[in-house]
Every structure is written in C-alpha cells, then in structure tokens.
Amino acid sequence: MERINEARQALLDVSVNLKTEEIPVEEAYGRVAAEHVIAGTAVPAFRRSAYDGYAIRSQDIREASRENPVTLKVTERIPAGSIGKHPVTEGTAARIMTGAKVPVGADTVVKHEDTWFTDTQVRFFMPASGGNVVEPGEDVEQGICLMEPGKVIGAADAAVMAGQGMSRVRVFRKPEVGIISTGSELVRRGKQLPEGMVYDTNPLLLAGYMRSYGMMPREWGIVPDETKMLADSIGRALAVHDMVITTGGVSAGDFDYVPKAVERIGARILFHGLPFKPGGAMLAAVKDGKVILGLSGNPGAAAVGMLYVGLPYMKKLCGRSSVYLTKAQAVLSEPFGKSSRGIRILRGSARIQEGRLMFDQMKNQRNGAVWSVMDCSLLGEVPAGNAGLLAGETIDVYFL
Amino acid sequence: MERINEARQALLDVSVNLKTEEIPVEEAYGRVAAEHVIAGTAVPAFRRSAYDGYAIRSQDIREASRENPVTLKVTERIPAGSIGKHPVTEGTAARIMTGAKVPVGADTVVKHEDTWFTDTQVRFFMPASGGNVVEPGEDVEQGICLMEPGKVIGAADAAVMAGQGMSRVRVFRKPEVGIISTGSELVRRGKQLPEGMVYDTNPLLLAGYMRSYGMMPREWGIVPDETKMLADSIGRALAVHDMVITTGGVSAGDFDYVPKAVERIGARILFHGLPFKPGGAMLAAVKDGKVILGLSGNPGAAAVGMLYVGLPYMKKLCGRSSVYLTKAQAVLSEPFGKSSRGIRILRGSARIQEGRLMFDQMKNQRNGAVWSVMDCSLLGEVPAGNAGLLAGETIDVYFL
Numbered sequence: 106m107e108r109i110n111e112a113r114q115a116l117l118d119v120s121v122n123l124k125t126e127e128i129p130v131e132e133a134y135g136r137v138a139a140e141h142v143i144a145g146t147a148v149p150a151f152r153r154s155a156y157d158g159y160a161i162r163s164q165d166i167r168e169a170s171r172e173n174p175v176t177l178k179v180t181e182r183i184p185a186g187s188i189g190k191h192p193v194t195e196g197t198a199a200r201i202m203t204g205a206k207v208p209v210g211a212d213t214v215v216k217h218e219d220t221w222f223t224d225t226q227v228r229f230f231m232p233a234s235g236g237n238v239v240e241p242g243e244d245v246e247q248g249i250c251l252m253e254p255g256k257v258i259g260a261a262d263a264a265v266m267a268g269q270g271m272s273r274v275r276v277f278r279k280p281e282v283g284i285i286s287t288g289s290e291l292v293r294r295g296k297q298l299p300e301g302m303v304y305d306t307n308p309l310l311l312a313g314y315m316r317s318y319g320m321m322p323r324e325w326g327i328v329p330d331e332t333k334m335l336a337d338s339i340g341r342a343l344a345v346h347d348m349v350i351t352t353g354g355v356s357a358g359d360f361d362y363v364p365k366a367v368e369r370i371g372a373r374i375l376f377h378g379l380p381f382k383p384g385g386a387m388l389a390a391v392k393d394g395k396v397i398l399g400l401s402g403n404p405g406a407a408a409v410g411m412l413y414v415g416l417p418y419m420k421k422l423c424g425r426s427s428v429y430l431t432k433a434q435a436v437l438s439e440p441f442g443k444s445s446r447g448i449r450i451l452r453g454s455a456r457i458q459e460g461r462l463m464f465d466q467m468k469n470q471r472n473g474a475v476w477s478v479m480d481c482s483l484l485g486e487v488p489a490g491n492a493g494l495l496a497g498e499t500i501d502v503y504f505l
Numbered sequence: 506m507e508r509i510n511e512a513r514q515a516l517l518d519v520s521v522n523l524k525t526e527e528i529p530v531e532e533a534y535g536r537v538a539a540e541h542v543i544a545g546t547a548v549p550a551f552r553r554s555a556y557d558g559y560a561i562r563s564q565d566i567r568e569a570s571r572e573n574p575v576t577l578k579v580t581e582r583i584p585a586g587s588i589g590k591h592p593v594t595e596g597t598a599a600r601i602m603t604g605a606k607v608p609v610g611a612d613t614v615v616k617h618e619d620t621w622f623t624d625t626q627v628r629f630f631m632p633a634s635g636g637n638v639v640e641p642g643e644d645v646e647q648g649i650c651l652m653e654p655g656k657v658i659g660a661a662d663a664a665v666m667a668g669q670g671m672s673r674v675r676v677f678r679k680p681e682v683g684i685i686s687t688g689s690e691l692v693r694r695g696k697q698l699p700e701g702m703v704y705d706t707n708p709l710l711l712a713g714y715m716r717s718y719g720m721m722p723r724e725w726g727i728v729p730d731e732t733k734m735l736a737d738s739i740g741r742a743l744a745v746h747d748m749v750i751t752t753g754g755v756s757a758g759d760f761d762y763v764p765k766a767v768e769r770i771g772a773r774i775l776f777h778g779l780p781f782k783p784g785g786a787m788l789a790a791v792k793d794g795k796v797i798l799g800l801s802g803n804p805g806a807a808a809v810g811m812l813y814v815g816l817p818y819m820k821k822l823c824g825r826s827s828v829y830l831t832k833a834q835a836v837l838s839e840p841f842g843k844s845s846r847g848i849r850i851l852r853g854s855a856r857i858q859e860g861r862l863m864f865d866q867m868k869n870q871r872n873g874a875v876w877s878v879m880d881c882s883l884l885g886e887v888p889a890g891n892a893g894l895l896a897g898e899t900i901d902v903y904f905l
Contacts, residue, residue: 130694131724134713149703184730186690188701203802204690206701244874260713261879264706264804268875272695290586290604294530295672301588301606303549306664313534313660324531330584402603404664433857457833457862460899474644475668479661499860 116418124278136276137424142252147242152207159198160211163234255426277424283342287354307352335366353402363399381448384410405477430503435464451485516818524678536676537824542652547642552607559598560611563634655826677824683742687754707752735766753802763799781848784810805877830903835864851885
C-alpha cells in the first residue's frame with residue numbers, strides 16, 4: 106500500500122498550472138468553480154410572504170376563536186412583485202400572495218384557507234403570531250460564501266448564483282489530455298482490419314472516464330512500436346495538452362518503448378511499476394510541469410491503473426479541491442477465487458441490499474477484455490497475500 | 506402512495522416519439538443507444554498471445570525440469586501485428602509478443618521470464634500446456650449482442666464498439682425541455698432587481714438535473730401572472746420542444762394561472778395535486794403527445810416534484826430502457842423532527858458508514874430555499890401519518 110500511496114502523492118506533488126475562463130451560469134453545471142462566490146444580496150432581500158393569505162397584526166386577532174371570530178377590513182391586494190400601498194394598521198389586513206413583500210405594520214401572514222373572506226373583509230377563527238413570514242436573509246445571509254473554488258458546480262449551485270443575479274461565473278478550463286496508443290498491431294476504428302491486427306479500444310475507454318470527470322480527452326492516434334516515433338509523439342502531445350497518457354509498451358518486454366521514449370525526451374520518472382494487479386505495470390513521468398502517465402496496453406489494466414493511481418492527480422488538474430476517491434467497505438456478493446501475492450483490484454459495481462453496500466464483481470475480470478470494465482463504478486481492493494475471498498466477506502472499495 | 510404511482514404511470518403511458526441521430530463513437534459517452542450493436546467480429550479474431558514469451562508445442566517440453574531442461578531452436582520473432590512466417594514444428598519455438606497471433610503448430614505460450622534464452626535458443630525448466638493463449642472470441646463472441654437500445658453508453662461500451670471497428674453509432678436525440686417561469690415577482694439574472702422582486706432560480710436548478718440525465722434544457726424566460734400570456738408561452742414552447750415544464754402558479758391561490766393556461770390551450774390534465782410534500786402541488790397535462798409538467802414555484806418543491814414524480818417519464822423521453830429511480834433502504838443520520846400527515850420527501854445525500862447506507866439530510870429543508878437541494882443526490886421518503894423520525898431509523902430512499 107505504501108508504494109501506491111507514495112505514487113499517488115508523487116503525482117499530486119506535481120504543481121499544476123490551472124487556467125480559468127468565464128462562462129454563462131447556464132453552462133456552469135458540472136464545471137469546477139474557480140472563484141469564491143460571496144452573497145452580495147440577502148435572499149430574500151425583504152420580508153416575504155410564504156403563502157397566499159392575509160398580512161395582519163397578530164395583536165388584532167389574539168382573541169379570535171371559532172365562537173368569537175375577528176373580522177378585519179381588507180385594504181388592498183398585493184400580488185407577488187408588487188409593493189403594498191398602505192401600512193397594515195389596527196383593524197386592517199392586506200390580501201397578499203406568495204413571494205410578495207409583507208407590508209409595514211404586519212407581523213404575520215394567515216393562509217387564506219384558514220380564513221373566511223370576501224373582497225373587502227376577512228374573518229379569523231384562531232390567533233396566529235409571526236407565522237408564514239420569511240425574514241430577510243433566511244435563505245441566503247448577505248456576505249456568506251456561497252461557493253468555494255474547487256467545487257464541482259451542481260444544479261443548486263448554479264441556481265444559487267442565479268439567485269444572486271449572477272449571469273457569469275469563473276471556472277477552471279477543462280484540462281486536455283492527449284491519449285497515445287502504442288502498438289504496431291493496432292488499427293483505428295473505421296478502417297479495414299488486416300490479419301493479426303486488432304482495433305484500438307483503450308483511448309475510448311479512458312476517454313469516457315475522463316469525460317465523466319470533466320476532462321477533454323484528445324485522441325492522438327496510434328504510434329507503432331518504435332522509440333523515436335513514440336518520443337516525438339509524446340513530446341508534441343505534451344506541448345499542446347495539459348497531460349499525456351499512453352497505453353501499451355510499458356511492461357518489461359523487449360518491445361516496451363514507453364520508458365525509453367520518456368527517457369529520450371528528458372522527462373523525470375516519478376515511478377515505474379507498482380505492486381498491484383492489474384495495471385501496476387505503469388509509469389509516471391513529468392516534463393515541463395506536465396505529467397505523462399504510461400499505462401498498460403490491456404484495457405482492464407489501463408483503466409485500473411489510471412483510476413486507482415492517477416485519478417487524484419487528474420482531479421487536481423481539473424481544479425477540484427476534493428481529489429481522493431471515496432473509500433468505503435462493501436460486502437462481496439460472489440466469491441473471488443484467485444489467490445494473489447500482491448494487491449489485486451477488482452472491477453465492479455455498487456448495489457445496496459437491505460441497507461448494506463454490496464460489491465458486484467464484473468463477470469469477466471480478464472485484464473485483456475474491455476468487458477472487464479463494463480459499467481464499472483467501483484474498484485474493490487483485495488489485500489496482498491490473499492488466498493481468495495468468500496461471498497459475504499468485506500473488502501475496501503473506492504467509488505469512481 | 507397509490508396516487509403517486511398512478512401519476513408516474515399516467516406520465517409513462519404517454520407514448521413518446523423518439524428521434525435518433527448517428528454520431529461518432531468518440532462522442533457517444535453518456536448518450537443513449539438507439540440500436541442493437543451485434544458483434545460482427547470475434548475479439549480476438551485470432552489466437553492471441555497474452556504475454557511476451559515463446560510459442561511452443563507443449564509436448565516438446567512435457568519432460569522439462571530444472572535438472573533436465575529442454576532447449577528449443579528459436580526460428581523467428583513475431584511482433585504484435587505481424588504474422589509468423591513459419592509453423593512451430595517439433596524442436597522449435599517462436600519468440601512472440603503480447604497481442605501477436607500465435608503461429609500454427611503452437612498450443613502454448615511460455616512467458617519469457619520463465620525461460621532462459623538467447624537470440625537463437627530458448628530453454629525451459631518445467632512443463633507447460635495450453636497457457637497464455639487467448640482463443641478467438643474469448644473477449645467477444647461473434648454474433649452476440651454488445652448493446653441494447655436504451656442503454657446509457659458508458660466508457661466501456663464506446664470501447665467495445667471501437668473494438669468492432671465501428672466509428673459511428675445511432676443514438677437517441679437529447680430531448681429538449683422548455684422551462685417557463687411564471688411569476689410577476691421574478692427577474693432574470695444579470696438585470697437590476699427592483700424592490701419586492703426576486704431573481705429567478707428555478708430554471709437553472711431544474712436544468713442542472715436535466716443535463717445530468719442527458720436532456721437539453723431550454724430557458725423560455727419569465728411570464729407574468731396572466732393566463733393568456735402563459736397559455737401562449739406554453740403553446741409556443743410545446744410546438745418546438747419535446748416537453749414543457751413550468752414553475753410557479755400551480756397551487757390553489759387566486760394567482761395560480763397554470764391550470765387555467767393549460768385548460769386554455771386544450772391540454773388534457775393527467776393529474777393535479779398529489780399527496781406528498783413538498784412539491785405535491787403539481788400538475789401534468791398532455792397535448793399533441795407532449796407533456797406539460799406544472800411544478801411549484803418553490804425551488805425545493807419544484808425539484809422534488811420533478812424528480813420524485815416526473816423523472817421516470819423524462820428518462821423514457823431520453824430513450825432509456827431503465828426509467829425508474831433506484832430504491833434502497835437507508836439509515837437516517839440525524840432525526841427528522843416534523844410530524845407529517847401525508848408523505849414527506851426529504852432531500853439528502855448518500856454516505857456509506859461501516860458498510861451501511863446513511864441518509865444525510867440537507868440542513869435546510871425549507872422548500873423555498875435553493876439550499877434545500879444543494880448537492881442533493883438522494884430523496885428520502887417519510888411515510889404518511891408520521892410523528893417524526895429518530896436518528897438511526899431506516900427509511901426508503903431513491904437515488905437520483
């Protein structure tokens with residue numbers, strides 16, 4: 106665990122150069138706030154009626170009862186958005202609509218369904234004091250911080266900003282991540298497939314996760330197994346993007362070009378090889394303040410490597426203040442038969458059963474199969490030195 | 506509950522006219538599939554080596570041991586993407602890379618780290634049979650259904666399609682939902698705020714949720730409290746959008762114009778008023794096969810009404826095959842003090858504590874406050890006729 110934590114931290118220690126942009130609040134959903142939003146205005150800004158009813162002085166109806174109702178004179182009607190013309194004085198009431206400003210003199214609104222009324226008179230059958238009036242600042246106090254930088258803007262955040270009259274907000278730019286596939290056997294979708302070749306799948310797999318975190322994946326194409334070409338591609342991608350991810354060519358075989366390519370461009374290696382499966386055959390390097398993440402060529406392994414180790418840094422690159430994966434304990438719904446010397450990461454999904462978090466493993470955990478990450482929303486962590494797990498055992502899981 | 510279920514069903518019974526479009530698979534993440542995707546090609550299409558190593562005939566090394574290693578002659582090297590020139594015959598082996606096609610004659614790949622080798626010879630120290638060869642179709646069997654219409658396309662789905670060589674996929678168009686705010690007290694963000702008026706927040710609140718489900722919210726602006734103007738707006742929005750949502754003007758007060766406006770345009774009312782709080786003061790109507798959902802003017806109530814009752818229909822309108830909210834049981838982390846005659850819907854968020862699903866209520870449950878839905882990802886259902894709930898009690902919750 107320690108080496109994995111250190112690897113995550115080594116990535117997080119790379120300082121990021123975050124760029125911002127100002128966008129309309131209606132486009133802010135899902136973006137990351139880049140500024141403090143302070144409430145310039147209290148909400149409501151005035152004493153607001155919470156219901157359709159009658160604005161009154163509570164002392165006028167304090168003796169009211171079913172036997173001895175109190176009748177007040179209706180002086181005016183105040184629709185929402187209008188200002189009453191008269192203060193409410195002894196013996197009078199104002200018909201008032203939800204959201205309208207409670208007129209001076211009134212301290213209470215009685216819902217119209219609790220009264221008997223005509224256009225000119227309203228009758229009360231019980232006392233009421235102070236109810237149904239929303240005081241200024243009850244929703245939003247003036248001067249409070251509505252949003253901190255680094256927060257992912259949700260539906261309510263955008264609405265809260267609109268409630269302040271804001272039409273634009275400063276957010277972090279979506280980081281662009283170049284994805285380079287390495288492998289002479291790879292063919293891009295849409296093309297003919299020669300014998301012995303396979304269609305490249307990793308870029309779209311990784312891109313989907315990137316999009317879900319608010320990053321802009323950029324497919325850089327397929328580079329054959331050749332150090333110089335790969336080094337050139339990484340260098341060029343790094344020059345225009347905020348981060349570069351490669352898949353394939355990172356393990357110890359003699360066709361593994363990524364470490365050599367990274368060396369060739371003069372990047373500093375942060376780590377190479379981590380003690381977990383699948384995906385531990387990964388590499389991280391940094392050049393000009395930008396990270397290169399070299400992942401396995403196996404789809405399952407590439408996804409696990411990126412998410413399990415790289416995601417905190419990638420969230421930081423998005424400007425998010427909360428970067429770590431949420432950890433929890435979950436119950437295995439099915440056994441995991443394989444014994445494992447090192448840490449093993451299972452791909453699965455979350456389900457709540459009788460109030461408990463269950464971990465449903467993907468049926469196919471083979472690293473080479475894209476299926477092994479189908480609808481994967483949870484990583485399960487099988488500790489090192491394990492002889493296999495039974496259904497019903499509890500493991501640590503990470504929400505993606 | 507029954508009336509609420511009937512209301513959801515009445516909406517779901519409105520037949521939808523789904524439109525489709527073909528898009529590049531790299532843009533498909535998060536979209537809803539509109540076609541069956543059938544595997545035209547097995548993956549892998551050929552017998553693939555799972556590792557860098559040596560392709561051999563297992564019978565050649567069945568006697569191999571540390572004491573009596575077996576040495577084979579290396580006839581060639583097969584990089585991934587290349588086809589071997591020679592069959593593997595008795596006494597020979599081919600150096601093979603991960604992903605390459607296993608040559609004719611070989612039935613096993615031995616990882617190179619388990620051998621001793623030179624460029625021309627390779628030595629084995631133990632028997633091996635049938636390992637490390639991925640058979641055709643092990644990842645994807647030819648002819649199987651890879652994706653059903655109605656599925657939300659995830660990262661792995663897009664990758665699976667790419668693995669078939671697909672560069673485009675047919676998806677459902679994102680439905681456009683017109684959002685009309687009613688209320689003479691409302692002012693659009695970015696404008697000056699006159700006394701007694703408030704900034705309109707509901708469209709952005711509802712729009713955020715819509716975006717998260719893959720809909721296209723269209724702000725139709727603010728309509729004053731006037732039946733004819735509102736009817737005109739609803740009619741025009743309905744003509745160009747797939748659905749119309751109004752907020753405000755739906756309860757029983759005398760400034761409640763939505764029911765009258767809906768009647769005026771000749772829409773058929775599906776329901777008006779449901780027995781839950783907040784948000785039960787809602788209305789649904791249908792005209793020309795399109796739904797009008799009239800929600801409360803209170804942000805919290807509007808959001809609850811839309812999500813608790815309207816969401817299944819809205820998901821159907823997106824083309825999704827799975828439309829109901831996921832229900833589970835959760836433990837209240839704090840008491841809920843209010844007694845309630847009808848069903849009460851709490852806004853909250855999910856947290857896993859010691860493997861159990863906890864329901865954390867929003868601090869501010871006042872319907873009028875946008876805050877009451879801040880980061881709300883879970884609706885909690887307090888049953889009718891309840892005197893309040895203690896911390897630790899279990900309630901039904903719905904994931905949003």
